[in-house]
Ligand SMILES: O=C(O)c1ccc[n+]([C@@H]2O[C@H](COP(=O)([O-])O)[C@@H](O)[C@H]2O)c1
């Protein structure tokens with residue numbers, strides 16, 4: 001608990017003066033004011049996070065937290081539980097969705113077993129197992145409060161290590177059958193939203209199975225009565241080890257002043273928990289895409305951020321992060337390589353007028 005508490009305390013606000021400096025540069029580039037839209041906002045925030053107007057060598061890593069979720073026994077997933085173990089192993093073979101997209105942008109992967117109900121004999125999987133899967137949230141708490149703290153601390157420590165190795169742009173991914181159920185429960189617990197609004201079909205369900213999943217989330221909330229004002233209590237009662245571990249990654253990234261990307265519904269549940277633990281963390285987070293899971297939009301609203309893309313993806317694994325990495329790198333290329341008005345020797349009235357308009 002000490003490590004978590006200290007980490008939360010160390011988080012600082014963004015460098016406001018660097019954001020202002022970045023906007024001066026952005027508004028002086030050879031383009032109409034605001035014409036590079038979201039890229040400009042990303043560039044300004046990157047300056048506020050890192051203290052550099054240009055970050056040209058971004059070393060990228062996606063942390064994938066893998067864990068089983070006891071609620072799978074309620075029949076809330078179309079996939080058998082074994083898929084967690086199989087896909088976790090496949091991350092190390094380069095053949096899953098996230099592997100192939102990460103390769104496109106030279107991002108590395110960190111595969112963490114934080115609670116898979118299996119033993120791995122694979123040096124590429126980091127063993128941080130807290131237990132072999134959580135308990136069934138429809139019957140009682142997923143885990144003890146101290147286990148949730150431990151899982152969060154695993155995430156912080158993993159990020160601390162990655163930062164020491166020079167990684168300065170992080171992504172978040174997960175693998176855990178039934179974790180769209182726990183994520184929906186976490187969202188309901190931390191908001192005033194009802195399960196029938198935020199529960200989706202996850203990896204795929206029939207209408208009947210979907211209605212049953214809504215009932216399971218309602219029961220989980222009813223049985224556990226998570227404390228809306230205590231995100232750790234929420235994680236322990238209706239969350240999972242995967243979500244808790246990722247929550248730690250967001251805390252670790254903010255503590256180390258490193259930008260961190262959200263993938264889908266599950267990693268946004270983790271981000272929401274982190275932001276509730278310390279609202280300053282929000283400024284260090286970039287959501288990549290809007291997951292097709294219906295609760296994803298509510299998750300974004302609760303966090304208060306807008307995703308960059310909508311690709312109707314709902315794979316998880318961190319598979320959306322490489323696309324955001326590309327866009328973040330584009331924002332840095334803009335800062336580094338675009339000419340300013342002075343460089344471009346553009347002195348015609350039209351562009352000068354546009355610049356003056358902004359000042360009005
Ligand atoms: O991140 C998302 O938006 C997302 C949406 C639907 C499914 N998933 C992935 O599918 C698994 C969870 O689906 P389910 O139906 O078993 O809850 C889990 O391993 C996630 O990585 C992920």
Ligand SMILES: Cc1cc2nc[nH]c2cc1C
Nearest residue numbers: 079083087203315316317
């Ligand atoms: C193959 C497969 C890969 C996944 N990755 C995340 N969830 C998944 C579910 C399945 C079934």
